[in-house]
Amino acid sequence: MATKVTIEEVQRVAGLAHLQLTPDETGSMVLDLNAILDYVAQLNELDTSSVVPLAQVSELDGAGGASLLRGDVLRPSLNRGQVMSQAPETDQAFFKVPKVIER
Numbered sequence: 552m553a554t555k556v557t558i559e560e561v562q563r564v565a566g567l568a569h570l571q572l573t574p575d576e577t578g579s580m581v582l583d584l585n586a587i588l589d590y591v592a593q594l595n596e597l598d599t600s601s602v603v604p605l606a607q608v609s610e611l612d613g614a615g616g617a618s619l620l621r622g623d624v625l626r627p628s629l630n631r632g633q634v635m636s637q638a639p640e641t642d643q644a645f646f647k648v649p650k651v652i653e654r
Contacts, residue, residue: 556584 561580565572572580631644640647 554588556581556588 558577558581561572561577561584565577565580635641635643635646638646
C-alpha cells in the first residue's frame with residue numbers, strides 16, 4: 552500500500568480528539584493504523600462483483616429479517632413524577648448529572 556499514516560498525522564488527529572499521546576503511544580498508533588490500512592488494501596483486492604450490496608445484515612436470505620424485530624407498538628412508560636421523586640437531583644423534567652467532560 553502506498554499511502555502510510557505518518558507521526559504528524561497521528562499527532563494532528565490526536566489533537567483534534569483532545570487526546571494526549573506519549574511518544575511511545577504515538578509510534579504504536581502509527582504502526583497499528585498502517586497495519587489496518589494494509590489489511591483493508593488486501594480486502595480491496597478481492598473480487599466482490601458477484602456479491603449483492605446490503606444496507607443491513609438482516610436483508611440476507613435466511614437471516615430472519617423483519618420477522619426478528621419486535622413490532623413498533625405504543626406502550627405505557629414509567630410515571631415521570633414517580634421516577635423524578637426518586638432521583639438524587641432533578642428539575643422535575645430532567646435528571647441533573649455532574650459534568651463529565653472538561654475542556
